[in-house]
Amino acid sequence: MTGNPGRGQGEAVYPRPAVGVAAYTRVVAVDRHRPSNLERRQSHLASVVAARPGWHLVAGYADVGSGRLDRPGLGRLLADAAAGWFEIVVVDDLDRLCRDPNQRAWIEKRLATAGVRVLPLAASPRRRGAAVLTSLVISDYLNS
Numbered sequence: 719m720t721g722n723p724g725r726g727q728g729e730a731v732y733p734r735p736a737v738g739v740a741a742y743t744r745v746v747a748v749d750r751h752r753p754s755n756l757e758r759r760q761s762h763l764a765s766v767v768a769a770r771p772g773w774h775l776v777a778g779y780a781d782v783g784s785g786r787l788d789r790p791g792l793g794r795l796l797a798d799a800a801a802g803w804f805e806i807v808v809v810d811d812l813d814r815l816c817r818d819p820n821q822r823a824w825i826e827k828r829l830a831t832a833g834v835r836v837l838p839l840a841a842s843p844r845r846r847g848a849a850v851l852t853s854l855v856i857s858d859y860l861n862s
Contacts, residue, residue: 736774738804739767740834742795744781744814756780763808766839776804787821796825799832812838 741763
């Protein structure tokens, strides 16, 4: 075994375990006559996760409908987070969790209590600078 900086000779070096990631998306409605925006969003989130070294997509969650809290996909996401299935949830934008800031804060608090971080991949026009913040958070997480 070769030595590593900061480690003694012969000390075992283990690769960093994969980070479990869940993807969540929500669309307001699905038009049965056109290709689904829901499938495109799910595919996009899966490809983003696959492109990140050390990330492993554990599950995808999706809902069709308004931002109410009683959505089945959101309920499964929160239950699986509490069970420890993943460490990160990626979303297109925080608005996909919920548009209402108070309800979104409740969702984020539930996830944080389970040790899960929410990482938005894009910034809505109302959230200028969020894309830069997201890249900093991802970088900080990967370097921790």
